[in-house]
Amino acid sequence: MNVVDRVKQVIMEPGKAWxxxxxxxxxxxxxxxxxxLVLAGISAFGQFLAAWVWGIDSFGGALLGFVRDFILLVAGTFVLAWLAKALAPIFGGRGSFDSAYRLVVYASTAVWLAALVSVVPVLGFLVALGAMCWTIYTLYLGAPVLMMIASKSKTVGYTAALVVSGIVVGLIMAAIFGVSDVGRDDVDVHEDGDHAKVDINLPGMNISVDTGKMEAAQEALEKAEEEGVQAKAMSTEALQPFVPESVADWTRKSFKSTHGNVGMAFSSVEARYTQDGDKRLELKVMDIGAAPVLKMAAAAWSSVTLHQEEGDEVTNIYQADGYAIKEQYRKSGQSAEMAMLLPNGVMVELSGTRVGIEELKGVAEAIDIKGLAGLSRP
Known part of the structure; x- marks a missing residue:
């Protein structure tokens, strides 16, 4: 199976891939x-683009980072595989180094690909978070098959051992959040009914992952794939009324709409608003539900809760009223961002300069969110 087909199978149908x-x-x-070598190159290139485009590093520095990241990613697969093989007998499993290598490599597919969109702020965060969760879920599905771990409870224990050892989560944290020190007390993988739950606790950050929700999303994606359903993006005309000329005392100054099908169907409308001279607000409404890879990320997002504080900046991810919500803001009130993922695959983004999170929530309440959630895809 070639690389493209394998990537598609692991991402879209992990249960059948193993x-x-x-x-x-x-x-x-x-x-x-x-x-x-192919996916490590893609991942390192994505991180190179993010570092260069956003001015995190110079071109030369970003290029050196590309080489460093590529070498670390390739070398890391051998370390991860060795640990995966060594831990298997403890949980009643067995397997060769080749099997362990395939397990850690293919389970990491989503994380490697996520780096390609890290250059896009909110969407990049969504895909990166989704990839992190999907990797844990994919590992959980693959362990019984490749490492011959018979019982569900031992599979949960094996997955926990890998995560606690920093084999999977340490790599993800280093790539996405810049955290590499994950200890035994920081991660808990446990059974919750017929599924597993993962709780990650780091300084200033708490993440919970529900694999049951991810399994349901995977089954829905597989069904659509089997039925040959090709989703179409909503029209920009359908989205435009939700980006009005004025909202909550803000006045629209510019408007833009985008619709396309370059590899995946998408549509978006966005506008910029002003108030009191130096205050700025951006509102963007996107239909991402027609793109399978974004469906995967969205499903992972809706199964995660997160709280993180770093200095003046706070990040929260939670679910409310059936919506997945991400908030990122400064306690000083100098800036705030908010993203809402609706059940129909529509995402609403709000960002403000000299705007606090409570004011941004007030703008969100003035938008017809229920109307947006009620839109149907063609």
């Missing part, structure tokens, strides 16, 4: 040269 992978006679060299 038996297929287990049946292949591929050694670690085949996976390294045919898959790892």
């Amino acid at each position: 038996p297929s992978i287990e049946g292949e006679n591929a050694g670690f060299k085949d996976v390294l040269f045919g898959y790892v």
Whole structure:
């Protein structure tokens, strides 16, 4: 199976991908040269773009970062595989280094690809968070198949051991959040009915992942794939009324609409508003529900809660009224951002300069969110 087909299978149908992978006679060299080098290059390039475009580093510095990240990603797969193989017998499993290597490599697919969109602020965060959660879920599904762990409880324990050891979550944190020190007391993977839940507690950050919600989303995606359903994005005309000329005493100064199908269907409308001279507000309404990869990220987002404080900046991710919500703001009130993912795949983004989070929430309440949530895709 070529790289593109394997990526699609692992991302869209992880439950079916693992038996297929287990049946292949591929050694670690085949996976390294045919898959790892390609995806590690893609991941490192995405991080290079983010560092250069956003001025985090100079072109030369970002290029050196690309080389460093590429080497670390490739080398890291061997360390992760060795630990995965060593831990398996403790939980009644067994497997060769080749099996362990395939497990950690293919389970990390979503994280590697997420780096490509890290250059896009809110969407990049959504995809990165979704990739982190999907990697944990994919690992949980693959452990019984490749490492021959028989019982669900031991699978949960094995997954917990990998995560606690920093094998998966440490790599994800280093790539996405800049955190690499994950200890045994920081991560808890446990059974919750028929599914597993993951709780990650780091200084200033708490994350919870519900694999049950992710499994339901995966099944819905697989059904659509089997039925050959090709979703279409909503028209910009349908979205435009939700970006009015004025909202909550803010006056619209510019407007833009985008609709396309370059690899994936999407549509968006956005506007800029002003108030009291130096206050600025941006409102963007996007239909991301027609793109499978974004559906995956959205499903992961809706299964996660997060609280993080770093200096003056606060980030919250939670669910309310059936919506997945992300807030990021400064306690000083100098800036605030808010994103809401609706059940129909529409995302609303709000960002303000010299605007506090409570004022931004007031603007959100003035938007017809229920009307947006009621829109149907063609």
